[in-house]
Amino acid sequence: MKRIYIKDLEDHIGKEVIIKGWVNVRRDQGKMVFMDMRDFSGIVQCVVLPKSPAIEIVKEVRTEWVLAITGIVNERPAKNIKADILNGNIEIEIKNIEILNKAETPPFEITEDTKEVDENVRLKYRYLDLRTKRMQENMRARDKIISFFRNYMHKNDFVEIETPIMMKGTPEGSREYIVPSRLHKGKFYVLPQSPQQFKQLLMVAGFEKYFQIARCMRDEDQRGDRQPEFTQLDYEMSFVEQKDVLEYTEKMFIELVKILYPNKKITQIPFPILTYKESIKKYGSDKPDLRKNKNNPDELAFAWIVDFPMFEKTEEGEIQAAHHPFCSIKPEDKENFMKGEDIFSLRANAYDLVLNGYELSSGSIRIHDREEQKQVFKLLGISEEDQQKKFGHILEAFTYGAPPHGGFAPGIDRVVMLLQNEPNIREVIAFPKTGEGRDLMMNAPSEISKKQLKELGLKIE
């Protein structure tokens, strides 16, 4: 007999079925035993009657055991019907129980929201935490949101292209994770902070409309709600101006909310546009929370922040790119840029999308001219030799017919977090790490063997 998913039981009223899943709740009433059985598709109430051949075995069964149950799908008496829940009108009368696996008592209740449980315990037993209703819903919502984005991109002629996980180290800002090469000892790959250079090279390659659900890794100090790994909807378009990227993105987010979160309300359409200066002046922040009611998670206040400065001063007084060195300069500021004058007043064609006080995404129209790109590097104090060594490939690519291009990269983790009304991104990532970058379930990072280190030509100091 074929297993029936619990969500489909209603189609089998009066028939004998097999269901498979976990014991969600068990209520021993002496003569009869009730159990709620759970599979990925839903929950159903089951009962073992006193004369059932399963009465002995069910006495032994505990919650979270894995069972295959044979039984009859019965309609409930009218007084017991719960109209508002799945299978509220049926009940399975158990004929036989096969124990597929037993279970120890879990460290927390699977049937409850684990929000209040010690997070270290939740992370250690992530495979149990993920069994809970809220976490199952978060993971499935994440998949739905990502699927929405993919479909939207495909419908608009974008092509998804995978870019390498192991690439060349090219310091663009944040610190990179490194991967030692065994075949080329003393040399290293790095993990991508973002596919920035690859997507620009794909524009040079003529794809015009690229996207990728991209995995990114940054070795940042883990203050606040950060993860060493995150996911972004990375996209890039050729022959576009800033307004094209903003328009495309705005339409996409409006559609996302309309289709997947129709109960949520967008505060203002079209999204308000503020310059960086205006935003700082008016709200003291470049990611203002523009909700009318700041406590309402179902209100979505999107806003555009534009005209970001191109350069900023580090704490050590050095000049650095405020976003990254590939942003183009606003036409009005081009003259000063080429002259290298009044550097900190230069504005980039760079824009952020902000939602409820969070930066959802950063983007820019890029440089596609070799001389302009070299001017940025020069202003950043990168020598001619270092330019060639670190960025030679992109400078050369610009000499072979690079089109004007620009892009954007909304952070998936934050989008899902905000839409699912969660307080941090760990709630919407299947296997997140702690603030210190630890995987408490598998216990990573961990030591490796001397043999492995020797093969890589490395020594721990």
Add this chain to the structure above:
Amino acid sequence: MKRIYIKDLEDHIGKEVIIKGWVNVRRDQGKMVFMDMRDFSGIVQCVVLPKSPAIEIVKEVRTEWVLAITGIVNERPAKNIKADILNGNIEIEIKNIEILNKAETPPFEITEDTKEVDENVRLKYRYLDLRTKRMQENMRARDKIISFFRNYMHKNDFVEIETPIMMKGTPEGSREYIVPSRLHKGKFYVLPQSPQQFKQLLMVAGFEKYFQIARCMRDEDQRGDRQPEFTQLDYEMSFVEQKDVLEYTEKMFIELVKILYPNKKITQIPFPILTYKESIKKYGSDKPDLRKNKNNPDELAFAWIVDFPMFEKTEEGEIQAAHHPFCSIKPEDKENFMKGEDIFSLRANAYDLVLNGYELSSGSIRIHDREEQKQVFKLLGISEEDQQKKFGHILEAFTYGAPPHGGFAPGIDRVVMLLQNEPNIREVIAFPKTGEGRDLMMNAPSEISKKQLKELGLKIE
């Protein structure tokens, strides 16, 4: 005026339009100049007539320059119509040319198939190689194939879940790439060889039907057609037996060919099933090419190879898992397995899908019982202490109600290669590395600064 894609020009006959793209071909006939313009959507012939205001500028233009062209879409005279190509019935009469970017002469012809060009040159100028028709088609076909798989999985209730790129080192077979931790000096993450353990833990977490287009990294010696990075369609199902996984997979591949490659013919449906022993005996290989005509790339001879041995001897005479240590043992061999007898005769519930002499995918029904898993580790000579250290999380997970489960992981690169009739996987990967793991375009791996190494507490020997 809005830019029109070249594929859509036919809808604008008689009108003035703007197109943007690259000069594909240029033919200077003295008085008139003809150009084929190319964008991501197609190619169109353009002409500059002697009296056009653009006649001066077009004399300067060269192939691969990036232009914005304003012109009239004219119908061609009947004798010049080419019925079988896109835009074969129209021609653009150029009124104005704006040069968006110039281009050096490329190192190879963009209009030709680059199959015969020195591969090192192609890899160095990958952004130019990817402009060619064949490579554009390969990348777009790859996206279509992956999209097909995703849609098929979603339609069948699978949920896509992202698993970590930085995980714990757990030697399952091949050599892993390592990532030193800065916050925890002397400790390391590794890059996943596959999401094997995560997908099993997702089954313990009750998702039942998981999939992921998964990025995998293996530090293998690069013999043959291998890449340090590859992509697999990773999936896992709970409450299934071997025949369920085979049936699901077979249906999916038949549908893939039917929808995306209707010109290709599958040699035999249902796919023939051979045991490992039979295949070795009859064909001297566990990945036989069963095509009737071995030279026909449009013939697809799928075959199942089943009953792989669980253990094998290494060259050094040590015992190792033939596939990986998480495969379950065939019921007939269970007694010997638990006794530890006749080890090399034990067969696993492990299966391969083979296509035209290539292994497309490996999979198995897994162990979900703690004691059986410990018995595999014991037979592999892993001490009680090492079992806890390396696999403690999965042994513990099996005590909390792990369902029976199994899965599969077809290699995307090979699938695309075979369906696109390409001789190696580098032709279907956007940015592949050389046989020695080098990225010739960006020049990776490369040296990193002393400061970076010091922060990681590492020294090069």
